[in-house]
Amino acid sequence: MENYRLNHLRELESESIYVIREVAAQFERPVMLFSGGKDSIVMVHLARKAFAPAKLPFPLLHIDTGHNFQETLDYRDDLVKKIGAQLIVGSVQESIDQGRAVEEKGYNASRNVLQTVTLLDTIEKHKFDVAMGGARRDEEKARAKERFFSHRDEFGQWDPKNQRPELWNIFNGRKNMGEHFRVFPISNWTEMDVWQYILLEQIEMPSIYYTHQREVFCRDGNWLAVAPFMKLKDSEKVELKTVRCRTIGDITCTGLTLSTANSLEEIIDEIAATRVTERGSRWDDKRSDAAMEDRKKEGYF
Amino acid sequence: MESFSHNGYLDMELLRFTTAGSVDDGKSTLIGRLLYDSKSIFEDQLEAVKKASIQKGNDYINLALLTDGLRSEREQGITIDVAYRYFATPKRKFIIADTPGHVQYTRNMVTGASTANAALILIDARNGVTEQTHRHTYIASLLQIPHIIVCINKMDLVDYDQKTYEEIRDKFAQFAQTIDVKDFLFVPISALKGDNVVDASANMPWYDNGTLMEILETLHIENDYNFTDARYPVQYVIRPLTDEHHDYRGYAGRVAGGVFNKGDEVIVLPSGIKSKISSIDTFNGEIDKTFPPMSVSLSLTDDIDICRGDMIAKPDNMPEVSQDIEATICWMNQKPLNTSRKYVLMHTSNEVKCMVKEIICKVNVNTLEEIIDDKEVGLNTIAKVKIRTTKPLIFDAYKRNRVTGSFILIDEATNETIGVGMIS
Numbered sequence: 001m002e003n004y005r006l007n008h009l010r011e012l013e014s015e016s017i018y019v020i021r022e023v024a025a026q027f028e029r030p031v032m033l034f035s036g037g038k039d040s041i042v043m044v045h046l047a048r049k050a051f052a053p054a055k056l057p058f059p060l061l062h063i064d065t066g067h068n069f070q071e072t073l074d075y076r077d078d079l080v081k082k083i084g085a086q087l088i089v090g091s092v093q094e095s096i097d098q099g100r101a102v103e104e105k106g107y108n109a110s111r112n113v114l115q116t117v118t119l120l121d122t123i124e125k126h127k128f129d130v131a132m133g134g135a136r137r138d139e140e141k142a143r144a145k146e147r148f149f150s151h152r153d154e155f156g157q158w159d160p161k162n163q164r165p166e167l168w169n170i171f172n173g174r175k176n177m178g179e180h181f182r183v184f185p186i187s188n189w190t191e192m193d194v195w196q197y198i199l200l201e202q203i204e205m206p207s208i209y210y211t212h213q214r215e216v217f218c219r220d221g222n223w224l225a226v227a228p229f230m231k232l233k234d235s236e237k238v239e240l241k242t243v244r245c246r247t248i249g250d251i252t253c254t255g256l257t258l259s260t261a262n263s264l265e266e267i268i269d270e271i272a273a274t275r276v277t278e279r280g281s282r283w284d285d286k287r288s289d290a291a292m293e294d295r296k297k298e299g300y301f
Numbered sequence: 302m303e304s305f306s307h308n309g310y311l312d313m314e315l316l317r318f319t320t321a322g323s324v325d326d327g328k329s330t331l332i333g334r335l336l337y338d339s340k341s342i343f344e345d346q347l348e349a350v351k352k353a354s355i356q357k358g359n360d361y362i363n364l365a366l367l368t369d370g371l372r373s374e375r376e377q378g379i380t381i382d383v384a385y386r387y388f389a390t391p392k393r394k395f396i397i398a399d400t401p402g403h404v405q406y407t408r409n410m411v412t413g414a415s416t417a418n419a420a421l422i423l424i425d426a427r428n429g430v431t432e433q434t435h436r437h438t439y440i441a442s443l444l445q446i447p448h449i450i451v452c453i454n455k456m457d458l459v460d461y462d463q464k465t466y467e468e469i470r471d472k473f474a475q476f477a478q479t480i481d482v483k484d485f486l487f488v489p490i491s492a493l494k495g496d497n498v499v500d501a502s503a504n505m506p507w508y509d510n511g512t513l514m515e516i517l518e519t520l521h522i523e524n525d526y527n528f529t530d531a532r533y534p535v536q537y538v539i540r541p542l543t544d545e546h547h548d549y550r551g552y553a554g555r556v557a558g559g560v561f562n563k564g565d566e567v568i569v570l571p572s573g574i575k576s577k578i579s580s581i582d583t584f585n586g587e588i589d590k591t592f593p594p595m596s597v598s599l600s601l602t603d604d605i606d607i608c609r610g611d612m613i614a615k616p617d618n619m620p621e622v623s624q625d626i627e628a629t630i631c632w633m634n635q636k637p638l639n640t641s642r643k644y645v646l647m648h649t650s651n652e653v654k655c656m657v658k659e660i661i662c663k664v665n666v667n668t669l670e671e672i673i674d675d676k677e678v679g680l681n682t683i684a685k686v687k688i689r690t691t692k693p694l695i696f697d698a699y700k701r702n703r704v705t706g707s708f709i710l711i712d713e714a715t716n717e718t719i720g721v722g723m724i725s
Contacts, residue, residue: 004528004560004592008315008394017596018555021537025609025650049584050596053549054541137385144384163382164718165408165633167415168707169555170647174716188396190387 009197012189016043017050018169019148019185020132024050024057026173027130027181031088031123034060036072036206037248039134041079042194043186045203047132048083059086061131063119065111066093067229067250075206090122107219107231110252123180130173130181138190148187154178192271199264208245209267211260216241222255246271313389316522319398319413319446321437322423327454331423331492332386332399338499339514341388383413392518407440407666407681408633411721414444415707418522421513422451426459426489430472432667438473439669442481443629443683443723445703447525449477449485450516457491461504480669488513526593527702531559531567532620533613534649534705539598551582551598552607557649557704558697559615561599562590569605570612570695571622576601593704610651612695612705620697620705624690627661627725628699628708631683634719636712638678644719648694648708655710659687688722699723 006014020043023030032047034040047056062076080087092111095101100121101114123131137144147163149171164172173181186194198205215226217236224230226238230252243256244267261267322328336342354363386397398413400406414420420441424434441449451473459465466489477485488497489508496502499514511519539551561567565578581588582598591597599613607613614620632638638657646655663672663684671685678684699706710720 003523004526005314005523006595008313011315011594014555014594014596018536021553021596025537050553051539052582052584052598053546054539054543138387144386145382165412165709165721166718167412167709167721168703169416170649170707170709172647172709172711172716172718174645174711176716188385188387190389190394192389193394 009193009200012193013046015188016046016185019183020047020050022171023130023132023183029128030058030130030132031061031128032058032132034062036076038194038209039136039186041203042197043134045201046185056085059088061088061090061122063090063115064092065115065250067111067252069208069251071206071208072248090118092118095121107233111250112253130183132183132185134186135184136189137187146184148184149173150182152180152182195268195271199268211242211244211262213240214243216243216256223258225251225256227251313394315394316419316517316520317396317417318419318421319400319417320421321400321410326423326425327492328423332397334492334495334498336388338495339388339390383409390518395517408631410440411444411631414440414446417446418525419448419450419520420446422449424451424453424469426453426455426465429469430476435476435669436666438482439480439666445700447484448520449482451485451487452513453487453489454492456489456496456505457494463507486516488516527558528592529559530618530697530702531561531615532557532702532705533561533599535607535609535611535613536650537609551600553598555596556591556593558593558702560590560592566616567613568616569607570614571693574605575616576603576605620695622693622695624693626688626694628688628722629683629685630720630722632678632680632720634717635680636719645711645713646690646708647711648696649705653690653692655688655690657686658689661685661687696724698725
């Protein structure tokens with residue numbers, strides 16, 4: 001008998017394509033969240049595969065905190081042009097200016113939490129009934145229980161104790177007026193799967209994922225990038241280091257990794273050898289053990 | 302670590318397994334052990350668990366804390382929902398569907414079992430085969446999980462006694478004959494101490510059939526899909542409507558069974574119109590053949606009207622088409638089944654309305670006895686029923702094909718998934 005076998009990356013790919021197509025078939029106004037990070041880059045790549053040779057049947061949505069790495073924004077604009085996608089930008093700065101969100105104060109101030117307000121406002125403004133996101137279940141404990149199709153009430157909130165059962169590959173996207181869904185097509189991927197797939201498919205990545213020189217400072221064991229809106233304590237010194245991003249959030253909460261990895265192969269070797277989870281360098285999760293669960297209930301990604 | 306290198310990806314397979322057992326059986330400890338010994342737990346995760354263990358006054362690192370993710374679970378020390386865990390060895394990537402094992406969580410066990418290639422069934426060596434073992438095995442067989450691995454745990458508490466292990470093994474094998482379980486294996490372990498989980502146990506020299514990890518790594522899963530009956534539920538129609546692809550019309554879907562080759566004669570159901578596959582398209586270009594679980598796009602030589610919910614098969618091997626089905630259902634909602642109400646039934650890419658015409662019997666999941674005098678189907682009930690749909694379903698028996706033989710029931714008023722079924 002012939003060998004009818006898919007390797008794990010092709011099986012994950014096929015599952016994700018199936019989920020993305022299911023969204024396009026079941027919903028009227030889908031949108032795909034795009035942060036410029038590796039997970040959403042892979043998700044957009046999968047979406048292109050799902051509908052080829054047609055263009056994406058939905059727009060991309062970027063929630064812009066105003067604190068992005070310039071490299072991320074450049075990459076975003078190039079990608080959108082290359083694949084002919086429609087891009088919508090939701091601005092956290094606008095939410096703050098309108099008094100919809102209140103800027104945090106102090107040294108650890110971040111706009112990460114404020115994104116939720118902008119996201120929900122943008123969803124409502126454009127009447128999107130589903131938003132696809134690049135979250136993975138292996139990232140964090142609360143995400144381990146997230147469904148592919150995650151139902152949100154009219155306030156955009158997630159009720160972890162009252163989730164719809166999800167069996168086989170049958171996805172129930174039915175909802176009442178005013179409710180919407182979050183869908184996570186790459187739920188079953190790990191960080192390693194994502195990088196191996198990027199290598200397999202030769203997907204172009206933003207330059208900040210590769211090694212580069214950057215002005216940084218050390219806070220509680222994490223290297224953070226120097227930027228005009230970052231307040232340094234007296235004890236914190238600016239240093240020039242050879243770093244790369246392992247994960248990309250906005251600048252205020254993205255810890256940089258000291259690294260000389262200059263190719264996808266080197267990045268994969270580095271990840272195989274690391275002993276800290278990628279979210280270990282994310283400030284937003286360190287606030288409390290249930291930080292992610294709390295933010296998700298409010299309507300975070 | 303070199304084994305995870307960039308060249309390794311071509312040879313890795315994906316194995317999905319489910320774990321059934323309660324807190325008392327050491328299920329969370331076993332998963333923690335698999336993650337820990339396979340070095341899938343990172344320093345910061347271990348650090349968090351250490352901190353939490355000390356806070357709770359535990360004497361050793363409580364590996365169970367790694368898996369209990371929701372705040373209320375950590376507070377109550379129980380696992381409420383299905384949680385998915387990931388780890389990889391140089392040979393395979395694994396997805397664990399971790400489900401709670403108490404009787405009131407039958408629905409979670411069914412959920413975890415629905416996508417699994419293998420089930421781990423935990424037995425406490427001190428208690429032997431219990432009602433709970435029967436329940437877990439029955440659900441695994443009901444959901445047609447191809448492989449069952451019986452982990453006889455807590456061997457350290459019975460002095461690693463060979464006779465105890467053999468008695469449990471024989472008793473389970475005897476029980477397995479009474480239900481539909483084909484492939485089962487046994488392994489004596491101590492999740493707490495690590496015997497035979499990843500490393501072979503020095504305490505049980507009488508056992509030499511491989512550690513649990515070795516079994517998971519070598520289980521033969523290539524034939525878990527049905528490669529015989531060609532089935533292709535149409536999921537979405539791709540029509541680019543651009544100058545470059547003006548006339549392109551592709552039927553997007555995921556192969557649910559069998560093999561489709563370019564040039565094959567096919568039949569479209571329910572219309573019954575025949576055509577030929579003119580191309581099998583992917584983003585990376587045309588391919589010659591496709592099989593489960595690939596997501597592709599098919600083009601046909603004839604311009605016929607095909608939409609989501611249709612099924613492409615082969616004229617010499619057709620699925621059943623009927624408005625009347627018999628099925629075993631598991632009820633997932635507090636609100637009991639109402640035989641005078643219409644429900645929405647989702648099956649492959651199809652959505653129809655239906656009524657449950659008759660409750661043939663309920664099944665006692667502990668004794669596996671059929672109950673015919675009580676017809677109340679409530680949360681966690683498993684029952685055999687007859688269903689009538691408003692439009693024909695295109696299906697196979699669940700035993701032949703897990704994709705074309707499964708469905709879910711939805712309450713139209715709340716849109717909740719309230720029941721799931723496997724077609725007989």
